Structure formats: C-alpha cells, structure tokens
Amino acid sequence: MKYHPIDNSLYIYNRKNFMAAMKPKSIAVFNSNDIYPVSADSTMPFNQHRDILFLSGVDQEESILLLFPDAVEEKHREVLFLRETNAHIAVWEGEKLTKEKAFETSGVKTVYWLQDFDKIFFELMTQAEMIYFNTNEHYRQAVETQTREDRFIAKTKAQFPAHSWAKANPILQRLRSVKHQIELDLMQTACSITEKGFRRVLDFVKPGVWEYEIEAEYMHEFLRNRSKGFAYTPIIASGNNANVLHYIENNQQCKDGDLILMDVGAEYANYSSDMTRTIPVNGCFTDRQKAVYNAVNRVKDEATAMLVPGTLWKEYHVEVGKLMTSELLGLGLIDKADVQNEDPNWPAYKKYFMHGTSHHIGLDTHDYGILWEPMTANMVFTVEPGIYIPEEGFGVRLEDDVVVQESGAPQNLMGNIPIEVEEIEELMNS
Numbered sequence: 001m002k003y004h005p006i007d008n009s010l011y012i013y014n015r016k017n018f019m020a021a022m023k024p025k026s027i028a029v030f031n032s033n034d035i036y037p038v039s040a041d042s043t044m045p046f047n048q049h050r051d052i053l054f055l056s057g058v059d060q061e062e063s064i065l066l067l068f069p070d071a072v073e074e075k076h077r078e079v080l081f082l083r084e085t086n087a088h089i090a091v092w093e094g095e096k097l098t099k100e101k102a103f104e105t106s107g108v109k110t111v112y113w114l115q116d117f118d119k120i121f122f123e124l125m126t127q128a129e130m131i132y133f134n135t136n137e138h139y140r141q142a143v144e145t146q147t148r149e150d151r152f153i154a155k156t157k158a159q160f161p162a163h164s165w166a167k168a169n170p171i172l173q174r175l176r177s178v179k180h181q182i183e184l185d186l187m188q189t190a191c192s193i194t195e196k197g198f199r200r201v202l203d204f205v206k207p208g209v210w211e212y213e214i215e216a217e218y219m220h221e222f223l224r225n226r227s228k229g230f231a232y233t234p235i236i237a238s239g240n241n242a243n244v245l246h247y248i249e250n251n252q253q254c255k256d257g258d259l260i261l262m263d264v265g266a267e268y269a270n271y272s273s274d275m276t277r278t279i280p281v282n283g284c285f286t287d288r289q290k291a292v293y294n295a296v297n298r299v300k301d302e303a304t305a306m307l308v309p310g311t312l313w314k315e316y317h318v319e320v321g322k323l324m325t326s327e328l329l330g331l332g333l334i335d336k337a338d339v340q341n342e343d344p345n346w347p348a349y350k351k352y353f354m355h356g357t358s359h360h361i362g363l364d365t366h367d368y369g370i371l372w373e374p375m376t377a378n379m380v381f382t383v384e385p386g387i388y389i390p391e392e393g394f395g396v397r398l399e400d401d402v403v404v405q406e407s408g409a410p411q412n413l414m415g416n417i418p419i420e421v422e423e424i425e426e427l428m429n430s
Helices: 009-019 050-056 087-091 099-106 114-125 148-160 171-176 183-204 211-223 239-244 287-307 312-333 336-340 422-430
Strands: 026-031 035-041 063-067 078-082 110-113 130-133 164-167 235-238 259-264 273-282 380-383 386-389 396-399 401-403
Touching: 009 050, 009 171, 026 050, 026 099, 026 114, 026 148, 050 063, 050 171, 063 114, 078 099, 078 114, 087 273, 099 110, 110 114, 130 148, 183 211, 183 259, 183 273, 183 401, 183 422, 211 235, 211 259, 235 239, 239 259, 239 396, 259 396, 273 287, 273 396, 273 422, 287 312, 287 380, 287 386, 287 396, 287 401, 287 422, 312 336, 312 386, 386 401
Parallel strands: 026 130, 078 110, 130 164
Antiparallel strands: 026 063, 063 078, 235 259, 259 273, 380 401, 386 396
C-alpha cells in the first residue's frame, strides 16, 4: 500500500459497534474480494472489499474476518484468517501480512492461516444459532459477478441448514454512514490531494490540449502524493461533452472558447474524494458562461447549508429543485408556464438538471447510508448541482464534499479548492 499506516483504534471501534448490534449467539463473517481475471494470465489490480476493510484494516486478498461475541473461548470472539505467506510468495508477489503484522493493523489478537478456516468455523458454528451474511444491498448496486461472499453464503447454507440467517448490511449501512474522526482525516487527505491535482491542471490547460492530457496531469499529481489514483473513472468533458453525464472517453481536443467539466477525485487509503469543477479552456468565461456558472454555484452553496442533522434526503432534494427552478427562470432557460404545467414526477428544472444533488461518500464513492433516516453529524455528502445546455454547447457542474456538523454550518472538505469565477480566471492567467 502507498498510504501511511492507519491507527488500529479505528477498526477496534468499528468492530465494537458492529458486535453491539448483533443478536445473541450469532456469528458474522466478512470475506475479502477476489482478484478478478481479464484474460490469459492478466488480472485487475486487487481492490479490497470495503466491509472487511472497515472492520479490520486488512487490505489483502484471501482474507476472512469472523466476529462471534458469545464464543465460549474469548480468543474466538474476533478472528482473522489470512493466506499463509512464505519465501516463495515474498519473491513473486511481495510482502504479505504475518500474524504479528495483522494484529498491528487490525487489533485482532487471534490470527489463523486460511487453511484452518473450515475446521475452526465448524467448531464455532456448533456454538452459534445464527449467522450474519454480508450481502450487497446498496441502492445503486448492479452486481453481475459472483463474489467470494456469494460462494461462502451458498456453501454455508448447504453445510448448516438448521442455523438461522440475518443480514449484516443494515448494520453496516448505519455504521459506515457516520464517520469516525480518523476517517474524516483520511478523507481530508484525499480531498487535499485532489486540490493539488486541480491547481496543477489550472496551470496546464490552454486551447489545443487534449482531454486525456488533462487526465494524465491529475494522475501524475495523485500518484506522487501516495494515492493509488482516481477514486472513480474520471470525467474530463470539454464543450458539448459536458452534457453527457457519464462521459469517460476523454479523447477530444479542448477548443478556445469552450468550458471543460472535470469530475475527478483522488482516493487515499481506499477513501474517496469526489470533486467537480468547470473551467474555461482559454482562462476566461464568457458573460453567458459566467451567468450559468454562478447560478450553479449559488445552488451549491444554498444546498450545502441544508445539510444539517435532521434533514431527510428526499425532502432535501425537493428543496434543491426549487432553488434550481428559480435559477433557471433567471437564466431564461425555462419560463413560468413551464413550471405551472410541469409533471410533478419530472419537474421543469429536470430538463437542465436531471440528476440528484448529493450522495453519501466515504470508503465507496457512492457510500453506505440509509436514505430514509435523518442526516446526523459526521455523515459526509457530496453537493453537486449542474446545468446542462446542449443547445448552447456547454454544461456546468460544481461539486464539493461536506461533513454534517452537530451544530453550525457543514464543514467543506474541499474549502481550499478554487471555485469562484474570479479566482479561477486569476490562477489560469497568472
């Protein structure tokens, strides 16, 4: 890993909270991700399952975490199983966790090699009545690939048909949505790396550069600051490309007079940042571009102020829609008749702002969170309004990551990243 070691008190705290929510005489098991094949002997880079990471800090393939608060022996209340390392593996793949290093990383005292899992798991299941399975129930999930969790669940159901089953995900949705201070610090680091990338790009962009060259500038800055790279596939969309919400080709030349919408974010220690900025290729906004840009920025600022404890996600988006409606009326993009005759299920403003304003962010870019429960302190949300005008050949989106505070205004983790028109123009022309 490129990132600095993380204080294992975070994982001790997370496991304590998870186990406090478990039912009596129950076991919970969390598996690492697979290393996914491409073809021949090629594989995708390993990316750890966020749930075992959240509970243990173990960032390694072929790992299992088992939690059993009511185990007869105290040593079996928290157990890690790891792939046994040896000199051959060290030569070909590099250093893997030893039992001692796994304890330092996670705070879990009992560590076995993975080859012992079946025997120890059977012994512990004879003491248990229920098992928590870790299914993916995120509201955006669209998983088509079988995972290690899927295989483990199928095998366990067949082997232990008399045990009852429960879902780990609702507990994790609630726990992961509220960030520990260590997590907030890691997310701040990710946002600060993103800031460095953005400032580098402001100095780089000029008419004639290609979108992929801008992407490369970000990647260079991210990697040199201990990030693995982008937290998600980057969007570098110049001109009318900005009106394609998930434009990821990044293969067009940036032309004088156009805007570039850049939706990018660095990861750090597997935590995401998610930034969008829209800048002029030539360093100067036109009057029309500036008017649209400032309208989006006002919506962003007013939406951010709504992210306080007690706010409901669905009601929040309705209120943001009202703000956007007002701005679109001011820009002449819609009129009062459009609003009066709008479909309640697809309001008039949706013609120019068709996506949501905020989502949870953390270990996943679209992170865990129970959307029908009120917002609470230390939840982290993006705020990302946009106005997309294909008939005028440009779109504007602005996005920051903000932390809900117990009282007072939300904390903007991207507060140091330039966003005002004047500052962007000054930096691009200095």
